[in-house]
Amino acid sequence: MMASEQDxxxxxxDAHAVVMADAAHRRGxxxxxxxxxxxxxxxxxxxxxxxxxxxxxxxxxxxRILRAGRDGDLGRHVNGSAATLTRNKQRxxxxxxxxxxxxxPGRLFRIDALDQALLYAAECRGEICVKPNRxxxxxxxxxxxxxxxxxxxxxxxxxxxxxxxxxxxxxPGEVWRYFYVHPRVVAVKHSRPASVVGDGGxxxxxxxxxxxxxxxxxxxxxxxxxxxxxxxxAMLARQGLTLESVVPAERLVFLNAASNGxxxxxxxxxxxxxxxPLYVQRIEAACHAIPNLxxxxxxxxxxxxxxxxxxxxxxxLEINSSPGVLPYHFPWEGAAQDICGEIIALLECLAAA
Amino acid sequence: xxxxxxxxxxxxxxxxSDEPEMPALEPEEFLKRREALKKMAAVVTATPPAVxxxxxxxxxxxxxxx
Numbered sequence: 001m002m003a004s005e006q007d008x009x010x011x012x013x014d015a016h017a018v019v020m021a022d023a024a025h026r027r028g029x030x031x032x033x034x035x036x037x038x039x040x041x042x043x044x045x046x047x048x049x050x051x052x053x054x055x056x057x058x059x060x061x062x063x064r065i066l067r068a069g070r071d072g073d074l075g076r077h078v079n080g081s082a083a084t085l086t087r088n089k090q091r092x093x094x095x096x097x098x099x100x101x102x103x104x105p106g107r108l109f110r111i112d113a114l115d116q117a118l119l120y121a122a123e124c125r126g127e128i129c130v131k132p133n134r135x136x137x138x139x140x141x142x143x144x145x146x147x148x149x150x151x152x153x154x155x156x157x158x159x160x161x162x163x164x165x166x167x168x169x170x171x172p173g174e175v176w177r178y179f180y181v182h183p184r185v186v187a188v189k190h191s192r193p194a195s196v197v198g199d200g201g202x203x204x205x206x207x208x209x210x211x212x213x214x215x216x217x218x219x220x221x222x223x224x225x226x227x228x229x230x231x232x233x234a235m236l237a238r239q240g241l242t243l244e245s246v247v248p249a250e251r252l253v254f255l256n257a258a259s260n261g262x263x264x265x266x267x268x269x270x271x272x273x274x275x276x277p278l279y280v281q282r283i284e285a286a287c288h289a290i291p292n293l294x295x296x297x298x299x300x301x302x303x304x305x306x307x308x309x310x311x312x313x314x315x316x317l318e319i320n321s322s323p324g325v326l327p328y329h330f331p332w333e334g335a336a337q338d339i340c341g342e343i344i345a346l347l348e349c350l351a352a353a
Numbered sequence: 354x355x356x357x358x359x360x361x362x363x364x365x366x367x368x369x370s371d372e373p374e375m376p377a378l379e380p381e382e383f384l385k386r387r388e389a390l391k392k393m394a395a396v397v398t399a400t401p402p403a404v405x406x407x408x409x410x411x412x413x414x415x416x417x418x419x
Contacts, residue, residue: 115397122390125383146378148389 015221016325017049020060023340024051027348034059036074038066048074051344054351063322065295065343078350082293083321089133090166092290092319099289101282102315104301106168108133111159117167121151127170130154132162136320138260143170146238171315173303175259176275178283179328179339181346182294185280185287187269187328187337191299194226194255194264198247204236205243208255222326226264231256267327269334275305282309286316294350295343297323 013021013033024031030052035045036059049060057068058078069075077083086092090108097103106129109117121128128151131141140161142154158165179187196207212225226232232255236242239253247253259265283298290296299317307313328337378386 115394118390118394118397122387122394125378127378146386148386148393151386151390152393 012047013049014047014062016063017047017060019325019329020051020340020343021049023338023344024049026341027344029053029344029348038064038074051347053344053347056347056351058347063320063324065322065347077321078294078347079296079321080292082290082296085290086293086296086319086321087134089131089318090164093316095290096286096316099286101286101289102311104129104168104171104315104317106166109165109167111163111165114155114159114165117155117165118152121155121167124167124169129166129168129170130158131166131168132158133164133166135162136322138258138262141258141260144238144257145170150234171301171303171317173301173314174305175317176279176300176302176305177323177327178280178298178300179323179337180283180287180293180296180298181339181342183284183288185284186342187339188274188280189270189327189331189334189337190268190274191259191327192266192268193257193259194232195266196226196247196253196255198249198251198253200249201246203243204241204245204247204253207247207253208243220332221330222261222267222324223330223332224262224264226255231258231263261327266332267330269328269331269337275302276308278308279305279314282314283316287319290319293319293321294346295323296321 021031032050033047034050036048037043037045046061048066051058051060057072059066059068059074065078067075067078079086085095090106093103093106107117107120109120121130127143128145129141129143130145130151132139135141135158140154140158142150142157145151145154155165155167175191175193177189177191178185179189196204196211198207202210208226215223215225233243235255235257236245236253241247241253256263256265261267279300279302283300287293287296287298297320299320300314301317302314304313325339325343328339330336
């Protein structure tokens with residue numbers, strides 16, 4: 001039997017869109033799959049989930065939600081001007097700081113001013129994070145940089161891929177991501193960098209093998225094996241360890257500075273017992289300070305999550321207007337959180353407005 | 354508030370006890386790093402981008418777009 005175009009398209013839908021389609025189905029929302037191109041129009045056509053919500057049409061792919069344009073084709077991001085703003089990390093930080101929300105201090109440099117970036121880094125007294133101003137998905141983000149060679153290499157790496165780089169303080173604490181669906185935070189998760197827990201008898205290498213075997217066995221979507229390489233070696237060294245070290249029982253050993261799934265991080269959802277509840281209020285207020293922001297993931301670092309928000313205890317790193325949903329629906333630890341159901345409910349509200 | 358973002362003196366991690374352990378830079382370590390970065394900056398200033406192995410020269414001249 002020859003496969004229909006819809007069957008072929010369905011097979012190529014990204015995993016985020018598959019989960020969104022399931023949420024739409026559960027709420028009785030009609031959907032189909034279409035090939036479309038978003039700006040810039042030179043991009044090749046890709047499969048998009050098309051959601052027919054009341055009289056409105058929305059498109060979804062890889063975390064991006066678009067409204068239908070006048071011709072019914074792919075139109076503007078549902079966040080409008082907020083999507084444009086949040087693609088620029090530095091501008092987003094400036095808006096947040098003006099509104100009274102803490103962000104890591106730092107400065108933006110064009111890559112033809114790489115020497116200025118290095119001079120700025122030279123005057124920073126603590127650990128440094130270097131990242132592209134318009135990057136996504138953790139691409140070329142280098143936190144916890146300590147020595148000059150690492151800072152220099154990170155600047156060069158970013159300069160090879162992007163037009164602007166940020167040099168900022170690498171703030172200490174845990175990375176928590178708040179998922180916002182207007183007008184409230186609907187889910188919270190901890191992004192724990194790649195890590196293993198000691199048992200008092202196994203080397204770090206053995207613990208990593210064990211964790212990777214568990215990854216293979218459980219096959220939790222969005223969770224990848226712990227990568228080897230210089231980042232692993234450096235992270236162990238800063239903890240006074242090597243791959244051959246035997247780690248005491250219950251000691252948590254971090255294996256990467258970044259908290260991205262592709263680098264072996266764990267997503268830990270938090271229905272109860274997460275950071276102090278006042279953070280939710282603070283994050284919601286910050287989102288309300290970004291005009292037109294309807295859907296977003298707010299990445300924060302919290303030094304002591306049990307303590308309420310205060311100066312020096314938490315920072316907003318960035319806001320992602322097109323956040324992935326998989327870590328919430330398929331966490332490594334914790335209960336699944338129905339982010340897509342919340343987004344569909346928002347789209348219903350927009351359609352009814 | 355903009356001054357706070359731009360001030361290098363604010364660009365400092367201060368806590369030592371977070372996991373993973375992040376000991377603050379000792380004064381000597383900071384001074385050594387500062388001198389090394391200043392030398393690297395001087396090299397970058399004096400070196401054409403192509404020699405640095407960077408491909409950014411054309412992009413750097415382009416206007417950033419949304």
